[in-house]
Amino acid sequence: MSSKNKILTALKANQPDLLPLPALEVPLAEPVSAEAIEEKFKTTVVTIGGRIFEVNNFDQIREVIVQQFIPPARIVSSFPELNDIAETDIADVNPHLLENIELAVLKAQLGVAENGSLWVPEANMIQRVVPFICQHLALVVNRKDLIANMHEAYEILGNSNTGFGAFIAGPSKTADIEQSLVLGAHGPRSLTVFIYG
Amino acid sequence: MRDHAALSEEFNKDEARVDWHDETLWFIRQKRDRAVHSIPEWEWLRETGSQIKNNVLSNLSAYLEQFEANALRNGVQVHWAADAKEHNEIVLSIMKRHQADRMVKSKSMLTEECHLNDFLAKNGIEVIDSDLGERIVQLAEEPPSHIVLPCIHKKKEEIGDLFHEHLGTAAGEADPQVLTEAARQHLRDTFLTRKVALTGVNFAVAETGEFVVCTNEGNADMGAHLSDVHIACMGIEKIIPERKHLSVFLRLLTRSATGQPITTYSSHFMKPREGQEMHIVLVDNGRSRQLGRADFRNSLKCIRCGSCMNTCPVYRRSGGHSYHTTIAGPIGAILAPNLDMKDHADLPFASTLCGSCSNVCPVKIDIHDQLYKWRQVLVKEGHVNSAKAAGMKAMAYTFANPSVFEVAGKSGRWFMKNFPALVSNKFNPWYKEREMPEPPKESFREWYSKNRKKA
Numbered sequence: 254m255s256s257k258n259k260i261l262t263a264l265k266a267n268q269p270d271l272l273p274l275p276a277l278e279v280p281l282a283e284p285v286s287a288e289a290i291e292e293k294f295k296t297t298v299v300t301i302g303g304r305i306f307e308v309n310n311f312d313q314i315r316e317v318i319v320q321q322f323i324p325p326a327r328i329v330s331s332f333p334e335l336n337d338i339a340e341t342d343i344a345d346v347n348p349h350l351l352e353n354i355e356l357a358v359l360k361a362q363l364g365v366a367e368n369g370s371l372w373v374p375e376a377n378m379i380q381r382v383v384p385f386i387c388q389h390l391a392l393v394v395n396r397k398d399l400i401a402n403m404h405e406a407y408e409i410l411g412n413s414n415t416g417f418g419a420f421i422a423g424p425s426k427t428a429d430i431e432q433s434l435v436l437g438a439h440g441p442r443s444l445t446v447f448i449y450g
Numbered sequence: 451m452r453d454h455a456a457l458s459e460e461f462n463k464d465e466a467r468v469d470w471h472d473e474t475l476w477f478i479r480q481k482r483d484r485a486v487h488s489i490p491e492w493e494w495l496r497e498t499g500s501q502i503k504n505n506v507l508s509n510l511s512a513y514l515e516q517f518e519a520n521a522l523r524n525g526v527q528v529h530w531a532a533d534a535k536e537h538n539e540i541v542l543s544i545m546k547r548h549q550a551d552r553m554v555k556s557k558s559m560l561t562e563e564c565h566l567n568d569f570l571a572k573n574g575i576e577v578i579d580s581d582l583g584e585r586i587v588q589l590a591e592e593p594p595s596h597i598v599l600p601c602i603h604k605k606k607e608e609i610g611d612l613f614h615e616h617l618g619t620a621a622g623e624a625d626p627q628v629l630t631e632a633a634r635q636h637l638r639d640t641f642l643t644r645k646v647a648l649t650g651v652n653f654a655v656a657e658t659g660e661f662v663v664c665t666n667e668g669n670a671d672m673g674a675h676l677s678d679v680h681i682a683c684m685g686i687e688k689i690i691p692e693r694k695h696l697s698v699f700l701r702l703l704t705r706s707a708t709g710q711p712i713t714t715y716s717s718h719f720m721k722p723r724e725g726q727e728m729h730i731v732l733v734d735n736g737r738s739r740q741l742g743r744a745d746f747r748n749s750l751k752c753i754r755c756g757s758c759m760n761t762c763p764v765y766r767r768s769g770g771h772s773y774h775t776t777i778a779g780p781i782g783a784i785l786a787p788n789l790d791m792k793d794h795a796d797l798p799f800a801s802t803l804c805g806s807c808s809n810v811c812p813v814k815i816d817i818h819d820q821l822y823k824w825r826q827v828l829v830k831e832g833h834v835n836s837a838k839a840a841g842m843k844a845m846a847y848t849f850a851n852p853s854v855f856e857v858a859g860k861s862g863r864w865f866m867k868n869f870p871a872l873v874s875n876k877f878n879p880w881y882k883e884r885e886m887p888e889p890p891k892e893s894f895r896e897w898y899s900k901n902r903k904k905a
Binding site: 255256257259260261263264265266267268269270271272273274275277279280281297301348349352367368369370380381382385386402403404406407408410411412414415416417418419420421422423424425426427428429430431432433435437438439440441 | 474477478489491494497498501502504505507508509510511514515524530531532536580581582583586599600601602604605606609626627629630631634637638641642657658660666667668669671672674675676686691693694695696697698700701708710711712713714715716717718719720721723732734738739741742744747
């Protein structure tokens with residue numbers, strides 16, 4: 254008998270009678286206003302080590318970037334609007350050649366207030382490794398895409414198969430040495446969030 | 451092999467270190483409390499998480515088949531391993547097929563359970579653990595002492611010495627910032643040069659065939675996205691039915707583990723990257739057997755947050771290595787006897803049964819009840835030492851016979867009063883770290899019969 258059959262046979266013999274799946278009806282006290290969600294999102298992002306900039310157009314994003322990251326630092330972006338300061342055509346590059354990216358500016362699909370995380374699907378990453386290998390990461394999220402919690406996030410994501418995707422919350426970090434928090438473990442040393450619109 | 455009591459005694463020799471270990475873990479427990487108390491619907495989340503897991507365990511075979519079908523459709527190769535040996539051989543065969551002799555691996559307690567690193571080393575394959583804590587214990591040639599915080603037992607000066615020896619940092623350098631930066635540079639090179647990356651799995655979704663890996667460091671992603679081959683290894687109990695259920699578990703996991711609202715990265719792997727090969731290894735290794743033990747099957751609901759360890763008064767003061775098994779602490783003590791009852795017969799006794807573990811468990815596993823039940827199984831099966839078994843029998847007999855109980859109490863009080871050295875010596879384990887109490891002049895029974903007569 255194959256291991257698969259062996260395992261499945263043992264499971265069928267040993268698993269208890271079917272128990273029902275619970276409904277996911279979140280007992281939230283009252284509806285939360287968009288303002289409150291945005292406020293919570295901003296506070297949480299800062300608490301977990303991120304920075305927030307509110308912008309209305311790409312000129313303002315460009316301004317912040319130029320202030321913080323002086324060229325010739327290598328900048329990549331998923332936004333064609335930024336092609337004057339960033340490489341936007343690296344989709345076919347060997348991922349190992351992305352090692353020296355200083356800053357990546359990518360579009361986030363959602364921002365979650367309860368934990369400060371932002372959903373970035375593969376299509377917005379240029380390449381999967383980009384949001385992890387860059388020294389600094391900036392994510393741009395539309396103000397209207399800020400939501401309260403993870404239940405809402407998965408409701409919006411549905412069962413879309415994006416190949417890969419990640420919730421990203423703050424800069425890469427570790428506290429493995431005596432519980433001392435250090436930002437910049439293996440991934441980005443900083444996370445900048447642009448709230449757009 | 452030394453048991454939990456002997457290994458704890460070793461750990462307890464350095465009192466200052468025990469205090470430090472105890473306080474560090476309690477600090478994490480407090481962070482967990484703050485995070486949890488900020489979520490009004492926390493108890494609803496726990497109950498829902500628990501019920502989803504109950505459903506999973508009652509339908510695991512069907513969910514696994516559904517998961518496999520969807521993963522295959524996504525272009526992922528799926529392997530089934532009945533035990534640790536088969537798991538290790540599957541991983542080795544993938545390495546061989548790609549003529550790879552080096553691997554970068556992010557945190558996976560399953561591969562620790564299977565002793566994959568040793569097996570691969572014997573077969574000429576070098577494994578580098580990329581989680582900082584795991585890299586540290588790997589350099590120290592020790593197993594992790596905690597499932598979430600692998601080197602929580604180590605002082606920064608000791609880590610500084612290890613890094614000085616292996617990574618060339620300055621002698622005496624013990625600043626966590628500097629040491630982390632050294633590891634970052636060292637491991638960046640590793641990520642860029644390894645063809646094969648292995649990761650663990652936090653959750654696997656039957657409905658979509660995807661799996662989710664949670665890290666703070668980004669090490670799983672750095673390994674996986676730079677590799678030609680990604681191998682993800684998971685115990686079969688990691689399955690959840692639908693993607694929307696991730697919302698419940700991602701809300702519970704990190705708040706329980708470290709008090710953060712979520713890990714920095716919650717990465718959802720659905721399909722391999724273009725040109726990449728992706729494998730999933732589904733491992734049983736005793737889990738189907740545990741599922742058949744009605745009293746203990748709930749242990750399979752565990753999502754490996756480690757909160758039961760952080761809160762446990764015994765774990766905090768005995769250290770993870772005293773459990774001599776991959777998963778330490780209360781949850782480890784109910785999982786380990788399933789793998790080998792004889793070798794782990796001491797672990798269910800390494801508890802005060804205070805119940806704090808069950809109170810913090812995000813999926814409501816009745817951990818302390820199971821510890822109590824394992825004790826009974828182990829005694830029945832003859833896996834406790836004869837002195838303990840005889841002592842228990844004598845005590846049961848005494849408690850069941852009032853006249854014997856009275857004589858035993860009386861003589862005990864008389865001996866303690868007249869010959870205190872008989873009990874206050876190093877052969878009496880109760881006397882360790884404690885003074886014996888002053889013997890009372892009379893028992894309650896004597897007092898009661900005297901006073902009742904008066905009335």
